[in-house]
Amino acid sequence: MNKLALIFILLMISFFSEAGETTGAGKEVQTILMANNYSTQRLNDLGLSVRLGEVTGAGKVHVDDLRMLVTKKGIYQVDNLHGIEFNHPSAGKFVKEIKKFSFPAETVKKNKILAYIISK
Numbered sequence: 001m002n003k004l005a006l007i008f009i010l011l012m013i014s015f016f017s018e019a020g021e022t023t024g025a026g027k028e029v030q031t032i033l034m035a036n037n038y039s040t041q042r043l044n045d046l047g048l049s050v051r052l053g054e055v056t057g058a059g060k061v062h063v064d065d066l067r068m069l070v071t072k073k074g075i076y077q078v079d080n081l082h083g084i085e086f087n088h089p090s091a092g093k094f095v096k097e098i099k100k101f102s103f104p105a106e107t108v109k110k111n112k113i114l115a116y117i118i119s120k
Contacts, residue, residue: 029070029115036075051116058116059096068117076103
């Protein structure tokens with residue numbers, strides 16, 4: 001009985017402390033969004049959502065649904081995108097298949113992206 005109570009208490013602590021956030025990436029993304037006059041609520045109001053990585057399903061997002069990319073340097077608008085390089089160009093449709101994004105001023109490798117802002 002004591003073990004069951006302990007498990008329950010630990011589960012409740014995990015649930016209420018949002019234990020799923022282990023990397024700290026969510027806080028960093030929120031800081032970058034705020035620095036660029038965005039918030040999660042404002043993005044939701046605009047019909048957009050934030051995907052932090054593979055765990056949140058970002059790899060399964062279709063390229064056509066991308067709206068913005070969040071990196072440590074700031075936010076990139078997909079409207080300004082010049083090109084996308086895929087690992088296998090003939091099959092490229094989803095974020096998990098992307099190698100890098102090309103913008104007018106620079107190229108952004110996929111591993112530098114902290115979050116994807118997508119249309120819902």
